Structure formats: C-alpha cells, structure tokens
Amino acid sequence: MRLRKARGLSQVGLGEALGVRFQQVQRYENGKNRLGPSRLSKASELFGVKIEYFFAEESAIESLDSLEREAPERYLNRAIELFSMIKDPQLRKSVINVLEGIVGRNP
Numbered sequence: 001m002r003l004r005k006a007r008g009l010s011q012v013g014l015g016e017a018l019g020v021r022f023q024q025v026q027r028y029e030n031g032k033n034r035l036g037p038s039r040l041s042k043a044s045e046l047f048g049v050k051i052e053y054f055f056a057e058e059s060a061i062e063s064l065d066s067l068e069r070e071a072p073e074r075y076l077n078r079a080i081e082l083f084s085m086i087k088d089p090q091l092r093k094s095v096i097n098v099l100e101g102i103v104g105r106n107p
Contacts, residue, residue: 001029003047017046049077056084 004014004025011022011029018025018039027033035043035054044051086092 003049003053004029007047014046018042050081052081052084053077056080 004011009017011025015022015025019042020039024033028035040051040054044053047053083092083095086095
C-alpha cells in the first residue's frame with residue numbers, strides 16, 4: 001500500500017497494471033491473498049524495487065519510509081536491502097540512530 005500511495009496509484013490503477021480487479025488489490029494489501037510470482041515480478045518492475053523489498057520486515061520499511069520521498073530510488077532500494085539483512089534489533093536501532101545523527105534529527 002505504501003508504494004502504491006507514494007506513486008499516486010489507485011487500487012483500480014494498480015489492478016489494471018497487474019491484470020486484476022481492484023478487489024484483488026484490496027485482498028493483497030490486507031494480506032488475505034498473496035501475489036503470485038508473475039504478478040510479484042510485475043509489481044517490482046512497476047514500483048522500481050527489487051522483489052526482496054516485498055519480503056523486508058515492516059520495521060525496515062517504516063524506518064526508511066521518509067527516505068523514499070527524497071533519496072534517489074537506487075540508493076533507497078539498496079538501503080532497504082541492506083537494512084533488511086540486519087537481524088539484531090539493537091543493531092537496527094543503532095543504524096537508525098547513526099542516520100538520524102547524520103541528518104541532524106534527535107530520536
């Protein structure tokens with residue numbers, strides 16, 4: 001849903017791009033149905049992200065959400081990919097703290 005909204009796509013528009021009805025998009029977004037491999041591939045192409053993005057933990061995506069609006073996509077995709085590889089929650093928090101320090105924001 002985040003990617004769809006960030007790109008200004010409606011559920012109808014996304015459904016058309018994926019070859020499904022908007023009701024199916026709702027089921028995907030609500031977690032009631034899963035995207036099959038071919039539609040997952042189409043979605044990754046449409047949104048300009050690697051397929052791995054869809055398997056990243058929610059916390060990784062939320063932490064990097066604000067970057068999506070400002071960072072070039074190639075850096076954002078790589079950052080998400082690398083961040084999702086960090087399994088230790090304390091280390092993830094440390095990475096976020098470092099990034100916040102770099103941009104001058106206090107946690």
